[in-house]
Amino acid sequence: MKKIILVLILIVSILSFANVRIKDISDFRGARDNQLFGIGIVTGLNGTGDSGNIPSEMLNNLFKNLGMQIKNQITSKNTAVVIITADIPSFYKEGMKLDVTVSAVGDSKSIENGVLIQTPLYGADNNVYAVAQGNVLTGGAEVKSTNLQKKYKVSGYIPQGAIVEKEIPANIVSNNTITLNLKHPDFSTAARVSMAINVTFSDKISKAMDSSSIKIKIPDVFYDDVVSFLALIEEIEVQPDVKAQIIINEKTGTIVLGGKVKLADFSLSYGNFVISVNDGSINGNPATIDNVIAALKASGATPQDIIAIIQNLSKAGYIYGEVVVM
Template identity: 35%
Template sequence: MLHKSFFQKLVAIAGLSLAVMMPNEAAASSRIKDIVSVEGIRENQLIGYGLVVGLNGTGDTLRNTPYTEQSLTAMLERLGVNAKGETMRPENVAAVMVTATLPSFARQGTRIDVQVSSMGDAEDLKGGTLIATPLLGADGEVYAVAQGSVAVAGFSAQGEAASIVQGVPTNGRVANGGIVEREIPFELSDLTAVKLSLHNPDLTTAQRITQAINTHLKTNMARLLDPATIQLDRPIGYEMALVDILTTIEQIAVTPDQKARVIIDERTGIIVMGSEVRINSVAIAQGNLTISISEQPQVSQPGAFAQGGQTQVVPRSTVNVEETGTEKLTVLPPSVTLQDLVDGLNALGVGPRDMISILQAIKASGAMQAEIQVM
C-alpha cells in the first residue's frame, strides 16, 4: 500500500508538471472581434473653436489674447449687438478648442461628449458654459454642434502668499454636449466585399484568421492580402448577408502570434518582455564605480610667540573609490522561456536601470533573438 500511494503521488506530480509545461491554447486565444477592425467601421475626429462664458473672473485677459476679443465681438454682432470700437474688459470669457469623436454609424440627433481646452491665459473653466460651436471634420464640413455646461475635474485656489492647483482646471468636458447634424454616408449591408485590418500586423496571425474563417464558414471566402489585411468576398447567391457573416466570424477564437520584442522605457525604468524572447549562451559581468570626494578645509595659524605669519585656510580633500556589482562573469545559459531570462538577470542582483543596459548590451552582442524598442 505504501508503494502504491507513493506511485499515485508521483503520477499526480508528473501530471501537474506536464500541465504547467504545456501551453494553454484556450487561455492564449482571442476573438477575431478583439484583434481586427472592419473597413468602414471607424470613428472620425471633429474639431471646433468656441467661447466659454460665465466664468468667475478666471477667463482670458483680452489684452493678451486679441482673438478672444475678436470672437466676442463677432458673436455679439451675430446677435444684433454692435460692439465694434468699444473697449471691453470682461474676465468671464475664454477662447477654447472643442474636440469630439464622431462614432461610426452615428445618426442625426445622436448626442456625443465633447472636450473643451483653453487656448489663452484663462485660469479656470469651472462653472463656464460653452456657446454653440460647430464641429468640423477633416473635409471642412460641419458634422455636429456643441453647447452646454463645462465640467472640470481639477481646481485652483490662490491666496496672498500661496496657491494650489490640482488636476488641469483649464481642460473640461461637456457630457452629451454635442448633437450630430450630418451623417457619414456608409451602408455596410450594401457591400459584397470587406477588408479586415489587424491591430497588430503579423503574417502568422493573419494566416490563422484566414484559415479559421474558411473552416468555420466551409468556404474559401477569406483571402490573405498582406500581414495586416484580410479580404472577405461574399459569393454570389450566398445565403448569409455580409453583416451576418461578420457577426458570425467575430466570435471565432484565434491564437495570435507575436514578435519577440523587448519594450524599454528609460524614463521610468519599465521593462516589458514578450514570451517569445530568447537569448543564446552569454557571459555577463556588471559593476558600478562610485567616486566620492569630501572637502574638510582646516585653518592654519602661526604660533603664539611666532614673529610674523598669517592665518590661512588649508584645503584637505579625501577621495574614496568604491566598486560594487558582480565580481565575476555570470554565465546565462540558452533561455528556453522568458522566466529563464528573468531569473538569470535577477541572479545578478541588478536594478531596472542596470538591467536596461544589460539587455541593450546582450542585443548588441547578437545573443538576443528579439527586437528592442526604446520608448
C-alpha cells in the first residue's frame, strides 16, 4: 500500500514538469547497443557480382580469422562477397530480429535483388550473437532525372534480416545504485537532473558525479521492483541547458543557432554592409545573432557574406558562444 501511494505521488509530481523527459536526454549505464559484423555471400545476381579477386591482403586475413576460405572460390559473376553490419540494442533476447546493412567488398557492380546466404554475425569478443539471411534491398525504383543522384547499388539492407541467437548480458544495477549518462554532457544539465530526481522522490537519492553521470540510489520500497523505479526516473522532466553555439556549413550556406547566443556592442563594415550594435540593440531590436542575420538578409547579404561576418565577429570576441564551422 505504501508503495502504491508513493507511485501516485511521484506521477503527480512528474506531471507538474513541462520540459524534456530524462529518458530523451540520457541512457542508463550498462544498457547500450553493441555492434555486430559478419562476412558472407550474396547470390542470385544477374552477372553483376565479383570477378573472383579478393581486393586486399587485409580481407584475406579477416576471412582466415573467421575460419572462411573464400579466395578463389567466388568465380561466378552471380555472387558477391559482402560485409554485414548490425546494431543489437541492450536487452534483446533470443529470437528477436534486427535490421542489417549489406555492403559489397569486392568489385561487384551491384548487389540489387540478391539474396544473402545465412551468415553468422560476431561481436567484438568474436562470439556469434545473431545470424543474417534474406533478400537485399537497395532502395526504391530507378528514377531517371537530372536532379536526382543515381541509386547506389553496392550497398543495401535487409529489414528484420537477422535473428538474435544469443543475448548480450546487460547489468545496470551496481551496489543498489544506477547511473544515468547524459547524451550531451553538461554540468548544468547534470545538476538539474539530479535536483529534479531528488525533488520528485522527496529524498536525496541522486548526485551528479560529473558533467555526464548522475548516480542514483534505489529506494528500499523499490528494492524488488527496479523496473518500475527506472520507468518513473525516465518520465521525470527537466530543462536541459543548451550551449550557446552557432554551427555553420560553408558548403551549403546553412547556419544553425543553438542556446542563448549573446553579442557585445560592435561596429562592422563589410563590403557594402555597415552594422552597429549599441547598448545591446540593433535597429531598435535586441542584439541577438538571429536579429543580426535578419538585418543582413534585409540588406541583401548572401549566405556566404553572413558566414564571413559571423566568423569575423567570433574571432574578434564579439560573439559570446562557440562557432563551429563544418
